Amino acid sequence: MTVIYEDNHIIAVNKTCSEIVQGDKTGDEPLSETVKRWIKEKYNKPGNVFLGVAHRLDRPVTGVVLFARTDKALSRLNEMFKNGEVEKTYWAIVKNQPPQPEGELVHYLVRNEKQNKSYAYEREKPGSKKAILDYRLIARSDNYFLLEIALKTGRHHQIRCQLAKIGCPIKGDLKYGSPRSNPDGGISLHARRVRFIHPVSKKEIEIIAPVPEEKLWQAFEKG
Numbered sequence: 628m629t630v631i632y633e634d635n636h637i638i639a640v641n642k643t644c645s646e647i648v649q650g651d652k653t654g655d656e657p658l659s660e661t662v663k664r665w666i667k668e669k670y671n672k673p674g675n676v677f678l679g680v681a682h683r684l685d686r687p688v689t690g691v692v693l694f695a696r697t698d699k700a701l702s703r704l705n706e707m708f709k710n711g712e713v714e715k716t717y718w719a720i721v722k723n724q725p726p727q728p729e730g731e732l733v734h735y736l737v738r739n740e741k742q743n744k745s746y747a748y749e750r751e752k753p754g755s756k757k758a759i760l761d762y763r764l765i766a767r768s769d770n771y772f773l774l775e776i777a778l779k780t781g782r783h784h785q786i787r788c789q790l791a792k793i794g795c796p797i798k799g800d801l802k803y804g805s806p807r808s809n810p811d812g813g814i815s816l817h818a819r820r821v822r823f824i825h826p827v828s829k830k831e832i833e834i835i836a837p838v839p840e841e842k843l844w845q846a847f848e849k850g
Contacts, residue, residue: 628661631691632834636700636827638662638678641836642692644813648683662694682708685784687799690717690818691836695826703826708781714822717776717786718765720815720843721795722805724772729763734792738783744802745784747792758782760789766847771798773847775819786816798843817844 628646632639640662642648650657663676679701681693693713695701707713734747735755748755759779766773774795776786784803790796791803797816799809809815822833838844 628658628665630662630665631836632832634696634825634828636695636697637704637825637832638666638694638696639821639834639836640692640694642684642689642818643839644687644689644809644811647686648692649680651686658692659694666696679704681705682713682781684818685787685816687812687814688816688818689813689836689839690816691821691834692818693821693834697827700826707823707826711779712823714820715778715781715818716820716822717778718817718819718838718847719774719776719786719790720771720798720847721774721790722771722798723795724767725762725764725774725793725795729761731759731761732789732793734758734789736782736785736788745782745788747788756780756782758785758789760786762790766850768843768846768850771843787814811839811841813839815844 629641631641646658648658659680663678667676679695681695681704695704735751736745736747736758737752737755738745761777762774765775787800787803796804797814799805800814801808820835825832838848
C-alpha cells in the first residue's frame with residue numbers, strides 16, 4: 628500500500644490492481660482495513676480508527692483512492708462526489724486508435740447485475756443511465772495508444788464500457804473485448820488524478836498517482 632497524500636481529514640492511496648477498496652465475497656482484506664491499520668500504527672492510536680470510503684475503483688483498476696479520516700470530511704466528500712465537484716482524470720491504454728484524437732462520448736448504460744457488466748447504447752433504454760466522458764489521445768507506442776479521460780458522470784464500469792463501444796477496449800479487459808489478459812490480472816486503466824476543494828481547509832488539492840511499475844506504463848509516463 629502506498630500513501631500519496633495525507634492530512635488530518637483526508638488520506639489518499641495509490642491502489643494496485645490486486646487491492647479491493649471495500650470488502651467483497653472474496654474475503655480478501657479491503658484497502659480500507661489496510662489504511663486503518665497503517666494510521667493506527669503510524670500514530671500509535673488506541674481503540675478504533677475512523678475511516679470513511681469516499682469513492683471506489685473497480686478491483687482491476689489502479690490509481691488514486693480517497694478516504695476520509697473524519698466524519699466531517701466524509702459527509703462533505705460524499706456530497707462533492709455526488710455533485711460532480713471532484714475532477715477525476717484517468718489514463719487508459721488501448722490497442723486501437725480512437726476514431727478522433729479527442730471527443731466527448733455520450734451513451735446510455737444498462738447494467739446487468741448477474742454478469743456484473745454494463746452495456747452501452749446510443750439512445751435511451753428502459754432502466755438506462757446517461758454516461759458522459761471526454762477523452763483525448765495523449766501518447767502512442769508501436770502497438771498501443773494512451774488516452775486521457777475526464778469523467779463527467781460516475782456509472783458502473785463507465786470508461787471500460789464506453790471505450791469498448793467505440794472499438795477501443797482497454798488493454799487486458801477481457802470482460803469488454805480485449806483479446807488478452809494482462810500478466811498481473813489487472814486492466815490498463817489508471818485513476819491518474821483527482822482535483823477538488825478541500826472539504827475543511829477549502830484549499831485546492833490536486834493528487835496525482837504514479838503509474839504502475841510496468842514497462843509500457845513507465846514508457847508512457849516518461850514519454
